Amino acid sequence: MIHERKRRIEKIQRQLLALNMEACLISTSVNLLYTTGQVVSGYHFIPAEGASTLFIRRPEGFRLEDIPTFGIRKPEDMPGLLLDHGQHIPSRMLVEAGEMSHTDWLRLQACFASSELVDGTRALRYVRSVKTDYELDLLRASAAAHVRAYAKIPSVYRPGMTDIDFSIEIERLMRLEGNKGLFRTFGDMEAFMGSVLAGDNAAAPSPYDFALGGAGDPSNPIGANGTVLQKGHSVMVDMCGNFTGYLDDITRSFSLGKLSEKAYRAHQVAIEIEDAIQERMVAGAICEDMHQLALDIASKAGLSDCFMGSTQQARFVGHGVGLVINEPPVLALRAKDPLEAGMVLAVEPKFVIEGVGAVGLEDTYIVHDTYCEKISHLESGIIDLLA
Amino acid sequence: MIHERKRRIEKIQRQLLALNMEACLISTSVNLLYTTGQVVSGYHFIPAEGASTLFIRRPEGFRLEDIPTFGIRKPEDMPGLLLDHGQHIPSRMLVEAGEMSHTDWLRLQACFASSELVDGTRALRYVRSVKTDYELDLLRASAAAHVRAYAKIPSVYRPGMTDIDFSIEIERLMRLEGNKGLFRTFGDMEAFMGSVLAGDNAAAPSPYDFALGGAGDPSNPIGANGTVLQKGHSVMVDMCGNFTGYLDDITRSFSLGKLSEKAYRAHQVAIEIEDAIQERMVAGAICEDMHQLALDIASKAGLSDCFMGSTQQARFVGHGVGLVINEPPVLALRAKDPLEAGMVLAVEPKFVIEGVGAVGLEDTYIVHDTYCEKISHLESGIIDLLA
Numbered sequence: 001m002i003h004e005r006k007r008r009i010e011k012i013q014r015q016l017l018a019l020n021m022e023a024c025l026i027s028t029s030v031n032l033l034y035t036t037g038q039v040v041s042g043y044h045f046i047p048a049e050g051a052s053t054l055f056i057r058r059p060e061g062f063r064l065e066d067i068p069t070f071g072i073r074k075p076e077d078m079p080g081l082l083l084d085h086g087q088h089i090p091s092r093m094l095v096e097a098g099e100m101s102h103t104d105w106l107r108l109q110a111c112f113a114s115s116e117l118v119d120g121t122r123a124l125r126y127v128r129s130v131k132t133d134y135e136l137d138l139l140r141a142s143a144a145a146h147v148r149a150y151a152k153i154p155s156v157y158r159p160g161m162t163d164i165d166f167s168i169e170i171e172r173l174m175r176l177e178g179n180k181g182l183f184r185t186f187g188d189m190e191a192f193m194g195s196v197l198a199g200d201n202a203a204a205p206s207p208y209d210f211a212l213g214g215a216g217d218p219s220n221p222i223g224a225n226g227t228v229l230q231k232g233h234s235v236m237v238d239m240c241g242n243f244t245g246y247l248d249d250i251t252r253s254f255s256l257g258k259l260s261e262k263a264y265r266a267h268q269v270a271i272e273i274e275d276a277i278q279e280r281m282v283a284g285a286i287c288e289d290m291h292q293l294a295l296d297i298a299s300k301a302g303l304s305d306c307f308m309g310s311t312q313q314a315r316f317v318g319h320g321v322g323l324v325i326n327e328p329p330v331l332a333l334r335a336k337d338p339l340e341a342g343m344v345l346a347v348e349p350k351f352v353i354e355g356v357g358a359v360g361l362e363d364t365y366i367v368h369d370t371y372c373e374k375i376s377h378l379e380s381g382i383i384d385l386l387a
Numbered sequence: 388m389i390h391e392r393k394r395r396i397e398k399i400q401r402q403l404l405a406l407n408m409e410a411c412l413i414s415t416s417v418n419l420l421y422t423t424g425q426v427v428s429g430y431h432f433i434p435a436e437g438a439s440t441l442f443i444r445r446p447e448g449f450r451l452e453d454i455p456t457f458g459i460r461k462p463e464d465m466p467g468l469l470l471d472h473g474q475h476i477p478s479r480m481l482v483e484a485g486e487m488s489h490t491d492w493l494r495l496q497a498c499f500a501s502s503e504l505v506d507g508t509r510a511l512r513y514v515r516s517v518k519t520d521y522e523l524d525l526l527r528a529s530a531a532a533h534v535r536a537y538a539k540i541p542s543v544y545r546p547g548m549t550d551i552d553f554s555i556e557i558e559r560l561m562r563l564e565g566n567k568g569l570f571r572t573f574g575d576m577e578a579f580m581g582s583v584l585a586g587d588n589a590a591a592p593s594p595y596d597f598a599l600g601g602a603g604d605p606s607n608p609i610g611a612n613g614t615v616l617q618k619g620h621s622v623m624v625d626m627c628g629n630f631t632g633y634l635d636d637i638t639r640s641f642s643l644g645k646l647s648e649k650a651y652r653a654h655q656v657a658i659e660i661e662d663a664i665q666e667r668m669v670a671g672a673i674c675e676d677m678h679q680l681a682l683d684i685a686s687k688a689g690l691s692d693c694f695m696g697s698t699q700q701a702r703f704v705g706h707g708v709g710l711v712i713n714e715p716p717v718l719a720l721r722a723k724d725p726l727e728a729g730m731v732l733a734v735e736p737k738f739v740i741e742g743v744g745a746v747g748l749e750d751t752y753i754v755h756d757t758y759c760e761k762i763s764h765l766e767s768g769i770i771d772l773l774a
Contacts, residue, residue: 028575029575029577029594033605033606037605038605038606038608039577039594039605039606039607039608040594041575041594041595042594057594058592058593058594058595058596058699059591059592059593059594059600059608059699060592060698060699061592061698061699062592062594097488097489097490098488098489098490099488100488100489101484101485101486101487101488101489102484102485102487102488102489102491102492102506103484103485103506103508104489105489105492119489119490121490164562165563168559168562168563169559171558171559171562171568172555172556172558172559175551175555175558176552176555180579180604180606180607181558181579181580182577182578182579182606182607184577188415188416188428190416190426190569190571191569192567192568192569193568204446205445205446205447205448205449206445206446207416207426207427207428207429207444207445207446207449208428208445209445213446217567217632218420218424218425218426218632219420219425219426219567219569219629219632219710220426220567220569220632221425221426221446242606245604245605245606245607311447311448312445312446312447312448323606
């Protein structure tokens with residue numbers, strides 16, 4: 001981990017120099033995990049050049065062998081410790097203002113009264129979006145375990161189950177295969193492990209910015225809502241794959257017996273969209289172009305009105321994954337950013353068919369210079385649970 | 388829900404008047420859930436007097452019959468809509484600055500440039516800490532389901548299990564009993580459903596402010612870490628009870644065969660502490676007094692050094708519960724606030740015994756004017772999984 005930590009900190013330092021920043025102060029769990037290898041409570045001070053310093057509130061006594069670490073009780077302890085140990089107080093410093101609460105920000109600004117604090121949320125998310133080889137291996141391992149769990153899904157189906165019953169058994173399969181359970185998101189989205197959408201519940205709009213909705217429960221309106229699994233309906237399983245701390249994303253569609261002709265056709269169009277995106281998803285490709293490609297194929301098939309939802313339609317067809325489920329980049333309209341080698345994206349073309357439910361799929365891909373590597377190797381077709 | 392919604396909004400309005408505020412603008416999922424009955428993405432504008440207004444970004448088309456609701460695309464849409472519909476722009480307004488990101492706060496301040504925005508996080512958490520009768524019934528129902536699931540825990544133990552294996556089967560029991568899975572916290576704490584602590588892993592310090600730690604995993608350092616369940620060790624199960632959207636909290640200790648004399652003695656002291664607190668936990672009691680009482684009993688028993696942890700000790704012995712697992716009030720030193728009827732607290736005296744693991748327990752109580760109502764009715768003793 002020492003070498004990996006060094007690489008990640010150097011990536012942040014290159015970004016700091018590019019932004020003309022003297023330092024950044026990491027404070028969120030995800031970026032402390034990213035820069036230290038473990039979630040801690042505290043702050044990581046990273047100057048644009050030279051060694052970083054770690055300030056730990058908890059666990060008490062936590063130390064890293066390669067990074068000078070000081071125990072603190074409160075953020076106000078930091079400036080003095082920095083000065084005592086040869087660092088200077090930066091005049092411009094990145095902080096995670098897009099994730100830190102306003103009151104925490106005020107407190108930090110008071111601690112570093114002479115520093116201009118600049119929001120680094122986007123810059124740090126961008127740094128994290130291009131993975132190191134070490135991270136790519138963790139994502140490959142997560143996807144491989146995810147695939148093993150998904151392959152067992154048909155074995156836990158029992159007649160008369162509700163979507164929640166089915167979800168519970170799938171959650172257990174995932175956990176037994178090593179899934180850590182925690183479903184980390186950026187922003188206000190909340191979900192428990194993932195979603196199972198049966199029948200027309202797939203059309204229920206959600207407050208969250210996931211690809212599809214589902215009524216869920218008033219206290220967490222997403223996914224399964226107690227719908228009994230019924231003949232002629234589809235069941236879409238979109239459970240996040242947190243097997244290594246890195247989250248891959250896979251969706252597969254199942255059926256109870258035979259679905260409507262339209263549902264199979266839409267599923268084939270989803271496969272076609274994913275294949276078309278996969279072919280183009282190399283370094284240099286522009287995100288919005290791949291979204292437009294998806295819209296064009298859906299439109300040519302006459303399925304625009306049920307692509308990525310029906311009562312409410314998601315405005316993206318793919319998203320970065322990593323320590324959280326929704327990293328940049330996003331394959332969405334007006335996303336002008338080019339892909340870079342080392343980015344990892346989940347591509348998830350989906351349709352909601354009235355009277356049937358959701359169909360389509362999702363796979364996770366690594367972007368390389370001249371090709372795109374699929375890391376979720378699993379049968380793409382709709383699997384009949386009654387077969 | 389209409390009557391209940393009205394009651395909750397009136398509680399907030401009384402608080403606004405007491406704080407001399409003209410309005411508050413709710414924006415977090417938890418307080419939108421509290422004031423509407425469902426998680427939505429948007430804002431709830433509540434003036435100190437008169438009708439509130441709901442602004443909904445998603446789900447598209449969401450409406451409530453009793454609250455004027457407007458669809459918006461962005462927060463900038465709000466001021467104009469308020470003025471168009473007979474509201475005025477408040478000169479002083481509470482916002483959730485303790486939970487909202489600094490960048491979101493800046494954007495809101497720009498929308499309401501003439502308003503002084505004041506942090507209402509604490510005030511809203513205080514309002515939520517005193518439950519309505521409707522909420523108390525949901526907490527009683529959650530605890531009852533939680534107890535049913537906990538009673539089945541011994542049935543899923545199998546020799547050779549790790550703490551993670553055991554946790555997976557308990558998670559399934561909880562889910563089958565209706566647990567929604569989601570473990571909502573205030574602040575930076577993250578956990579998947581709860582924690583199972585076996586043997587000396589109970590002593591591992593965590594970055595989170597939970598009562599006990601456990602090494603967990605670097606990406607979520609809390610609870611189970613793969614420890615094989617072994618004879619002579621304890622297993623503490625502290626899974627949160629989100630069965631109704633309201634979270635009760637119960638911990639029970641299990642053993643694999645016989646534990647050390649000291650472990651049983653400490654467990655008895657924990658029961659004694661909980662009983663002593665229960666007797667005093669009525670309206671008007673001061674939080675810190677109950678924490679001091681716990682410290683005194685632990686000290687008298689010669690167990691101060693392992694009370695609420697050993698390598699790192701939690702500085703509280705109880706906490707409010709509700710829509711999140713850590714609501715006010717907290718039974719902690721320097722907590723001068725008096726209890727009020729309708730508050731709901733989890734009391735969790737715990738000890739970490741070297742070579743054995745964690746012992747102790749946790750129950751959830753409703754504070755009344757003259758007594759304290761236990762809502763988690765379950766055997767208190769250590770249950771032998773090998774018996």
